[in-house]
Amino acid sequence: MSAETVENAIAKKPAEAFLSKRRKKLVSDPLVDENPITIQVLGICSALAVTTQMKPTLVMSISVIFVIVMSNLVISLMRNTIPSRVRIIVQLAVVATLVTLVSEVLKAFAYDMYKELSVFVGLIITNCIVMGRLEAFALGNKPYDSVLDGFGSALGYSWIILTVAFFRELWGSGAVFGIPIFEYVSGIFGPDFKLATNGLMVSPVGAFIILGLIIWVQRTKTGYVEH
Amino acid sequence: MQQSNTYIITFSVILTVVLGLLLSGTSQLLGPLQKEAIALDNKKQILGAVIPGEQIAAMTPKEVNEFYSSRIASVVVDISGKEVTEQGGTAVTAETVDIAKNYKKPAEDRLYPVYIFHSEGNPDDVANYVLPLYGAGLWDAIWGYVSLDTDMNTVGGITLAHAGETPGLGARITEPGVQARYEGKTIFDESGDLVAIEMQKGEGKDYSGDPHEVDGLSGATITAKGVNNMLRNYLGYYKAYIENKKSSTAVAAL
Numbered sequence: 001m002s003a004e005t006v007e008n009a010i011a012k013k014p015a016e017a018f019l020s021k022r023r024k025k026l027v028s029d030p031l032v033d034e035n036p037i038t039i040q041v042l043g044i045c046s047a048l049a050v051t052t053q054m055k056p057t058l059v060m061s062i063s064v065i066f067v068i069v070m071s072n073l074v075i076s077l078m079r080n081t082i083p084s085r086v087r088i089i090v091q092l093a094v095v096a097t098l099v100t101l102v103s104e105v106l107k108a109f110a111y112d113m114y115k116e117l118s119v120f121v122g123l124i125i126t127n128c129i130v131m132g133r134l135e136a137f138a139l140g141n142k143p144y145d146s147v148l149d150g151f152g153s154a155l156g157y158s159w160i161i162l163t164v165a166f167f168r169e170l171w172g173s174g175a176v177f178g179i180p181i182f183e184y185v186s187g188i189f190g191p192d193f194k195l196a197t198n199g200l201m202v203s204p205v206g207a208f209i210i211l212g213l214i215i216w217v218q219r220t221k222t223g224y225v226e227h
Numbered sequence: 228m229q230q231s232n233t234y235i236i237t238f239s240v241i242l243t244v245v246l247g248l249l250l251s252g253t254s255q256l257l258g259p260l261q262k263e264a265i266a267l268d269n270k271k272q273i274l275g276a277v278i279p280g281e282q283i284a285a286m287t288p289k290e291v292n293e294f295y296s297s298r299i300a301s302v303v304v305d306i307s308g309k310e311v312t313e314q315g316g317t318a319v320t321a322e323t324v325d326i327a328k329n330y331k332k333p334a335e336d337r338l339y340p341v342y343i344f345h346s347e348g349n350p351d352d353v354a355n356y357v358l359p360l361y362g363a364g365l366w367d368a369i370w371g372y373v374s375l376d377t378d379m380n381t382v383g384g385i386t387l388a389h390a391g392e393t394p395g396l397g398a399r400i401t402e403p404g405v406q407a408r409y410e411g412k413t414i415f416d417e418s419g420d421l422v423a424i425e426m427q428k429g430e431g432k433d434y435s436g437d438p439h440e441v442d443g444l445s446g447a448t449i450t451a452k453g454v455n456n457m458l459r460n461y462l463g464y465y466k467a468y469i470e471n472k473k474s475s476t477a478v479a480a481l
Contacts, residue, residue: 049394090242111265
């Protein structure tokens with residue numbers, strides 16, 4: 001579906017609206033119809049690893065949004081000068097630099113978060129969504145469109161991992177953003193009532209199950225079939 | 228077009244230089260802030276061995292620093308338990324001793340900091356002695372702090388940290404639930420020999436009856452072994468100091 005939109009985009013029109021229909025589609029398509037996680041099944045590694053709690057997941061989402069948007073912008077600005085024979089290395093260098101920046105900033109201003117996310121911030125480099133968008137879009141499109149496209153993909157990634165994290169933290173630790181919901185709810189029903197948490201949700205297996213359920217619900221609604 | 232080797236090489240060189248400058252610039256700029264963050268984290272770990280983690284989590288960085296300076300005193304000792312105040316003409320304080328660097332020296336030449344948790348305003352009213360730990364996990368270094376009650380035998384608490392253990396397996400040593408397993412255990416057996424505390428293989432058994440064993444980590448046997456070695460080694464290095472303190476408190480009790 002997005003392949004068609006991209007092709008249509010090549011036909012140049014003078015002075016396109018700042019947020020034309022086509023550009024809105026660049027952002028909205030990856031949210032559901034072309035979602036990087038549930039449809040393209042990219043970026044699963046971090047989706048499983050960082051989603052035990054909402055807070056680190058949110059930081060991860062923001063980091064990924066920053067890296068994808070910025071790398072799309074930079075690569076798109078350089079797209080006419082990058083020698084095609086070394087383009088993958090150039091993309092990698094740019095992405096790695098941005099990821100290192102994010103990691104350094106986290107280390108300086110949010111050391112606890114830096115420790116908790118540990119290796120997964122560095123692993124944004126290998127997140128297929130980043131390189132995928134660079135290869136598929138930023139190399140052949142103008143900077144502004146590329147930024148929108150990157151933002152859309154990153155948002156598509158973010159809302160899925162945040163949803164997974166919401167259910168995993170709620171069912172696994174009985175809390176949301178560290179606020180003990182289960183304790184509160186149990187309190188309403190008296191001292192003998194206790195909502196049990198599920199240890200499975202804390203382990204990566206829990207993420208697989210939640211992710212599977214999300215994909216199921218989504219495909220039932222959109223009628224998407226893999227071919 | 229643009230595909231000559233010269234072009235590619237020039238392009239790569241320029242890109243490398245620009246990105247390199249950008250990265251080293253950021254590192255220079257953020258370096259001091261990162262150092263501060265690491266020092267603060269270290270203080271939190273030391274405090275973590277003596278007060279509950281939730282209490283530390285609720286504190287602002289400034290409060291942590293204030294609490295630390297009003298409640299923690301420190302000395303540096305050598306392997307024979309003697310206090311060291313200067314080495315090679317420079318003054319030695321516990322905060323300047325780098326445990327990781329000392330770890331590379333032979334055990335006899337190392338400096339061993341001791342952090343003393345005391346009541347506010349009275350350094351003589353000691354509540355706990357906090358000893359640093361350092362060792363090897365499965366992939367990388369692991370370290371921590373263990374606090375001993377004034378009987379120099381009962382563990383008041385422990386904090387453990389790691390550089391690169393597997394998330395969900397070995398990395399679980401940082402979990403409060405795992406660290407709580409050490410509380411109230413003792414490091415000397417009935418005949419007065421140092422036996423430390425062993426994390427067992429397997430998980431889910433009840434070791435509350437055994438003063439020297441704690442429940443293990445399923446799937447992280449090697450990390451657990453690393454923790455065991457680290458605890459045994461470092462308690463061994465501090466043995467002279469511990470024995471000193473033990474006999475002096477015994478005298479005081481008489």
